[in-house]
Amino acid sequence: MKLLQRFAFVLLVFAPLGLLAQQSGDAAMKIFIDGLMKKMTIDEKLGQLNLPGAGDITTGQASSSDIAKKFAQGKVGGLFNIKSVAKIKEVQKLAVEKSRLKIPLLFGMDVIHGYQTVFPIPLGLSCNWDMKAIEQSARIAATEASADGICWTFSPMVDISRDPRWGRISEGNGEDAYLGSEIAKAMVRGYQGDNLSENNTIMACVKHYALYGAAEAGRDYNTTDMSRVRMFNEYLPPYKAAVDAGVGTVMASFNEVDGLPASANKWLMTDVLRKQWGFKGFVVTDYTGINEMIDHGLGDLQAVSAKALNAGVDMDMVGEGFLTTLKKSLQEGKVTQRQIDNACRSILEAKYKLGLFLDPYRYCDEKRAATEVFTDANRKVARKIAAESFVLLKNQGNLLPLQKSGTIALIGPLADATENMTGTWSVAADLSKSISVMAGLKDAVGGNAKILYAKGSNLSEDSLLEERATMFGKTLHRDNRSGPALLQEALAVANQSDVIVAALGESAEMSGESSSRTNIEIPQIQKELLQALLKTGKPVVLVLFTGRPLALKWENENVPAILNVWFGGSEAGSAIADVIFGDVNPSGKLSTTFPQNVGQVPIFYNHKNTGRPLGDGKWFQKFRSNYLDVSNDPLYPFGYGLSYTHFDYGDIKLNRSSLKGNQTLNASITVTNSGSKDGKETVQLYIRDVVGSTTRPVKELKGFQKIELKAGETKTVTFKITPADLKFYNYDLKYDWEPGEFVIMIGGNSRDIKSAKINWTK
Numbered sequence: 066m067k068l069l070q071r072f073a074f075v076l077l078v079f080a081p082l083g084l085l086a087q088q089s090g091d092a093a094m095k096i097f098i099d100g101l102m103k104k105m106t107i108d109e110k111l112g113q114l115n116l117p118g119a120g121d122i123t124t125g126q127a128s129s130s131d132i133a134k135k136f137a138q139g140k141v142g143g144l145f146n147i148k149s150v151a152k153i154k155e156v157q158k159l160a161v162e163k164s165r166l167k168i169p170l171l172f173g174m175d176v177i178h179g180y181q182t183v184f185p186i187p188l189g190l191s192c193n194w195d196m197k198a199i200e201q202s203a204r205i206a207a208t209e210a211s212a213d214g215i216c217w218t219f220s221p222m223v224d225i226s227r228d229p230r231w232g233r234i235s236e237g238n239g240e241d242a243y244l245g246s247e248i249a250k251a252m253v254r255g256y257q258g259d260n261l262s263e264n265n266t267i268m269a270c271v272k273h274y275a276l277y278g279a280a281e282a283g284r285d286y287n288t289t290d291m292s293r294v295r296m297f298n299e300y301l302p303p304y305k306a307a308v309d310a311g312v313g314t315v316m317a318s319f320n321e322v323d324g325l326p327a328s329a330n331k332w333l334m335t336d337v338l339r340k341q342w343g344f345k346g347f348v349v350t351d352y353t354g355i356n357e358m359i360d361h362g363l364g365d366l367q368a369v370s371a372k373a374l375n376a377g378v379d380m381d382m383v384g385e386g387f388l389t390t391l392k393k394s395l396q397e398g399k400v401t402q403r404q405i406d407n408a409c410r411s412i413l414e415a416k417y418k419l420g421l422f423l424d425p426y427r428y429c430d431e432k433r434a435a436t437e438v439f440t441d442a443n444r445k446v447a448r449k450i451a452a453e454s455f456v457l458l459k460n461q462g463n464l465l466p467l468q469k470s471g472t473i474a475l476i477g478p479l480a481d482a483t484e485n486m487t488g489t490w491s492v493a494a495d496l497s498k499s500i501s502v503m504a505g506l507k508d509a510v511g512g513n514a515k516i517l518y519a520k521g522s523n524l525s526e527d528s529l530l531e532e533r534a535t536m537f538g539k540t541l542h543r544d545n546r547s548g549p550a551l552l553q554e555a556l557a558v559a560n561q562s563d564v565i566v567a568a569l570g571e572s573a574e575m576s577g578e579s580s581s582r583t584n585i586e587i588p589q590i591q592k593e594l595l596q597a598l599l600k601t602g603k604p605v606v607l608v609l610f611t612g613r614p615l616a617l618k619w620e621n622e623n624v625p626a627i628l629n630v631w632f633g634g635s636e637a638g639s640a641i642a643d644v645i646f647g648d649v650n651p652s653g654k655l656s657t658t659f660p661q662n663v664g665q666v667p668i669f670y671n672h673k674n675t676g677r678p679l680g681d682g683k684w685f686q687k688f689r690s691n692y693l694d695v696s697n698d699p700l701y702p703f704g705y706g707l708s709y710t711h712f713d714y715g716d717i718k719l720n721r722s723s724l725k726g727n728q729t730l731n732a733s734i735t736v737t738n739s740g741s742k743d744g745k746e747t748v749q750l751y752i753r754d755v756v757g758s759t760t761r762p763v764k765e766l767k768g769f770q771k772i773e774l775k776a777g778e779t780k781t782v783t784f785k786i787t788p789a790d791l792k793f794y795n796y797d798l799k800y801d802w803e804p805g806e807f808v809i810m811i812g813g814n815s816r817d818i819k820s821a822k823i824n825w826t827k
């Protein structure tokens with residue numbers, strides 16, 4: 066909107082309210098919203114609390130859509146997952162021209178790991194360990210989404226998970242509260258920037274509050290139950306970090322916490338979130354989260370809607386329980402006017418902060434999308450970030466990187482799988498524009514090498530499983546030839562080549578929402594393909610696609626090189642080629658432990674010691690905490706990831722080994738790139754609190770630095786440690802540190818570390 070038009074809008078719309086212009090500052094906001102709310106009927110207030118999904122609104126037909134009437138009646142506060150400026154403008158017009166008070170709508174979307182330029186799935190991105198890069202990915206996502214009319218994203222998802230059976234582990238940042246908190250802050254900064262009313266920043270929504278990642282048996286939407294000590298120390302910190310970073314909104318999770326679904330849990334939504342953490346934005350439910358409380362067994366729609374409002378939920382996603390029952394509950398004294406007003410106010414404040422009252426079309430500049438979405442510059446950044454998120458799990462005999470010469474056999478159901486590259490939750494992406502491994506490799510080698518392709522097998526022998534795992538247009542183009550025919554073709558291709566690149570693993574929708582698995586191995590048919598390829602005697606590189614840690618014991622024992630590429634986003638194929646041919650030296654480090662088998666789950670690095678820990682170097686001892694059939698060790702530990710070069714760690718040097726009060730400990734270590742290639746290494750700091758008033762983990766991540774080292778170069782990395790780094794929630798949930806002995810550990814992953822002891826008194 067041109068300036069003059071904007072002014073006219075404000076004048077026309079809000080002059081009757083005596084509010085001529087939007088000023089900055091909380092006081093001005095309060096005056097504005099007080100004035101507006103005085104004019105609002107109870108129905109209009111409840112309308113603000115209502116968030117329907119966009120359904121199938123098509124351009125040019127918004128006014129005849131089912132919900133159009135509701136926009137005009139002021140019965141909608143926002144809409145989500147509607148794409149394009151044209152459609153959004155049309156709907157916004159109905160709200161600001163047809164409704165009595167002309168209150169603009171919020172437009173939300175699941176912009177989870179990029180908009181049209183898609184970055185790696187969050188679990189992959191978290192293996193990057195470069196907070197600037199992660200922030201930049203969110204910044205680009207915000208720029209693209211806002212250029213396309215969106216002002217609110219349902220991200221970051223920060224649910225800690227230690228259970229690879231749970232499909233949504235792919236959407237989070239892994240198992241660690243410290244790393245998860247750093248990422249939560251970076252994402253919020255990236256989306257929201259310094260000024261939410263800029264037209265290229267969007268409001269973030271941290272989700273799913275709380276503990277969704279601890280679903281029993283890894284089955285989605287299942288019950289969670291844990292002690293408050295564990296909750297506060299190990300699961301809640303990333304949500305709190307997002308709140309500390311100023312996140313505008315919070316999404317309630319589906320699961321119950323302490324026997325109450327999050328949406329009805331006052332302790333969670335009010336006592337902890339608002340009173341303890343000082344959250345000032347609004348809380349939205351997850352999709353039909355209120356209605357689902359009927360099935361949870363908490364009463365009918367009126368009862369559960371009242372419970373949600375009483376708990377501190379402000380906005381009702383999709384279910385319309387608030388819209389249709391709260392007036393009755395108000396009349397019956399089951400909720401108060403004040404509660405409705407508070408919820409309405411918090412949503413209006415969000416709109417105010419986004420600048421929508423000043424200009425409801427602030428995010429509707431038709432010209433922006435053409436020059437700001439899926440640009441070469443954005444894609445270049447996505448390619449780099451993806452390449453640095455891949456984790457090299459094994460590289461026997463330096464098989465990788467490959468030469469760009471000779472004949473390369475590219476085999477597997479994920480080799481030419483364009484639509485699967487973005488992974489789960491890529492609602493805004495044009496799937497056909499992603500770069501497949503085949504396209505990436507071909508582009509990289511040009512005329513210098515020959516690439517031969519065969520699919521080799523389907524995703525799974527079970528066509529129904531494949532159907533369930535390839536939804537939302539993410540087809541793998543199931544091949545109807547028999548298994549042996551596909552295999553034979555692959556072997557023929559393999560036999561003509563110098564090296565085999567096997568692109569295997571999961572499809573994009575084999576992880577994500579409602580995609581839990583009890584078997585976390587590569588599907589059997591693909592394993593058989595891999596076995597047959599290995600039997601040819603040609604060197605085999607496994608390019609592994611996955612949205613979760615997989616159990617790869619056999620692969621680790623038999624395949625010489627394994628590169629875990631997660632789902633790398635729209636530029637995945639190019640990034641994979643960059644790493645395979647050594648144009649980028651891999652530097653990703655796992656943010657989740659890989660188990661040896663599914664029976665070890667949950668397995669995580671920051672576990673407790675127990676009263677019967679195993680002796681050093683032992684893997685079985687009678688009457689100790691272990692298994693008969695497998696050691697306690699993970700296959701790949703948290704923080705693990707190889708490089709094409711090698712990093713040697715010196716010993717830890719401390720500025721002092723006895724400390725008192727608020728002194729600072731400097732813990733330094735030298736890291737030398739002793740290989741022949743330049744590379745990046747994430748140096749990780751872990752601390753163990755040896756004696757506590759409650760039991761403490763065997764180690765906890767407390768810092769990390771991703772550094773770049775030229776071949777032969779040595780750098781000294783120093784961590785500055787203060788008592789703040791030693792704090793934890795004790796039995797009484799008091800957040801403090803306790804004096805005594807601590808072990809300082811530094812290394813390139815959570816297993817291979819150097820250590821030193823200190824004593825810290827109060």
Ligand code: BGC
Nearest residue numbers: 146175219272273351352578
């Ligand atoms: C998911 C949320 C998502 C919402 C809106 C739900 O099913 O749990 O993560 O933001 O849908 O699409």
